[in-house]
Amino acid sequence: MKTIWRVGLAVIGLALASVSVAAHHSFAMFDMDKNVEYQGVISEFKWQNPHVHFTIDIAKAPGVDPQTVGRWDVEGGSVNIMSRQGWTRTSYKVGDPIRLVGHPMKDGSKGISLFYAIRPDGSRLYHDIARPKDDVKKTSGDLP
Amino acid sequence: MAIFRSLQDGAFTEWFLGSESIWTYPTVLTLHTVGMAILVGASFVIHLRILQVAGAIPLRRLLPLYRFIWIGFAINLLSGLILFATEAADRIADPVFYVKMVSIAAALWLGGVVKRRVIVRPSAPEATTLASRSMAAASLALWATAIVAGRLMAYLKTTR
Numbered sequence: 001m002k003t004i005w006r007v008g009l010a011v012i013g014l015a016l017a018s019v020s021v022a023a024h025h026s027f028a029m030f031d032m033d034k035n036v037e038y039q040g041v042i043s044e045f046k047w048q049n050p051h052v053h054f055t056i057d058i059a060k061a062p063g064v065d066p067q068t069v070g071r072w073d074v075e076g077g078s079v080n081i082m083s084r085q086g087w088t089r090t091s092y093k094v095g096d097p098i099r100l101v102g103h104p105m106k107d108g109s110k111g112i113s114l115f116y117a118i119r120p121d122g123s124r125l126y127h128d129i130a131r132p133k134d135d136v137k138k139t140s141g142d143l144p
Numbered sequence: 145m146a147i148f149r150s151l152q153d154g155a156f157t158e159w160f161l162g163s164e165s166i167w168t169y170p171t172v173l174t175l176h177t178v179g180m181a182i183l184v185g186a187s188f189v190i191h192l193r194i195l196q197v198a199g200a201i202p203l204r205r206l207l208p209l210y211r212f213i214w215i216g217f218a219i220n221l222l223s224g225l226i227l228f229a230t231e232a233a234d235r236i237a238d239p240v241f242y243v244k245m246v247s248i249a250a251a252l253w254l255g256g257v258v259k260r261r262v263i264v265r266p267s268a269p270e271a272t273t274l275a276s277r278s279m280a281a282a283s284l285a286l287w288a289t290a291i292v293a294g295r296l297m298a299y300l301k302t303t304r
Binding site: 047048049050078079080083089 | 158161162163164165166168169170173298
């Protein structure tokens with residue numbers, strides 16, 4: 001019976017280890033209560049599963065929050081989830097300007113969980129079904 | 145390396161990963177999970193029995209479970225090859241991927257040894273020996289390692 005207990009403990013230990021790692025890839029690593037506006041230029045656009053990713057470059061400029069300057073990795077949802085929000089593989093291409101609201105990484109590294117992108121006409125392209133309280137078709141309220 | 149890079153950057157990968165259909169990437173990933181459940185689930189039942197869990201079940205009665213092990217393995221080999229192709233260049237340079245592959249190979253090999261020596265052998269005593277219990281425990285540990293490594297691949301990779 002001792003062997004069984006040892007094996008059981010080992011399996012539980014491994015399972016717990018994998019759970020804590022899985023949590024790392026949930027949205028726990030992002031500060032989901034913080035909505036930050038970023039305005040930059042797309043330098044890479046990867047329309048692919050399991051997560052759409054794009055990279056934006058934000059240059060120093062008047063009116064640009066210095067804390068947002070640099071190259072950021074923006075993570076979206078799966079292709080299927082985002083396409084149901086109106087995204088397509090041609091929504092943005094390299095070189096396009098982009099304005100978006102996202103949740104920054106808690107640890108300060110240059111990663112963002114996409115909340116929504118703001119199109120030139122003010123309409124929003126959401127990451128998924130999450131909506132802010134002031135959800136409107138064009139920019140207004142507390143959120144950009 | 146060039147072949148892995150061309151697989152990862154090729155038209156198939158672009159179509160497969162960029163498809164909006166749930167019948168492409170989501171389905172293959174789901175099949176990989178279901179195949180793992182069948183393969184590792186059947187293997188766990190056999191090896192837990194050797195560790196005297198449900199000790200009243202005669203060992204030879206476990207033989208049909210090997211069919212499920214191979215069905216699960218076939219599903220995962222096919223789905224795994226597709227998933228590998230889409231990240232071939234990254235995976236081939238990923239140490240965690242090798243931990244997973246070596247664990248799977250060792251678990252399958254050990255499973256074969258256990259089948260021959262413990263399950264099929266006509267004179268196998270129902271009360272299993274320390275050697276067979278050790279092999280069963282090692283098999284459980286190898287499958288657990290393979291699963292954990294498989295999950296870690298998504299979180300430890302340096303490229304995306």
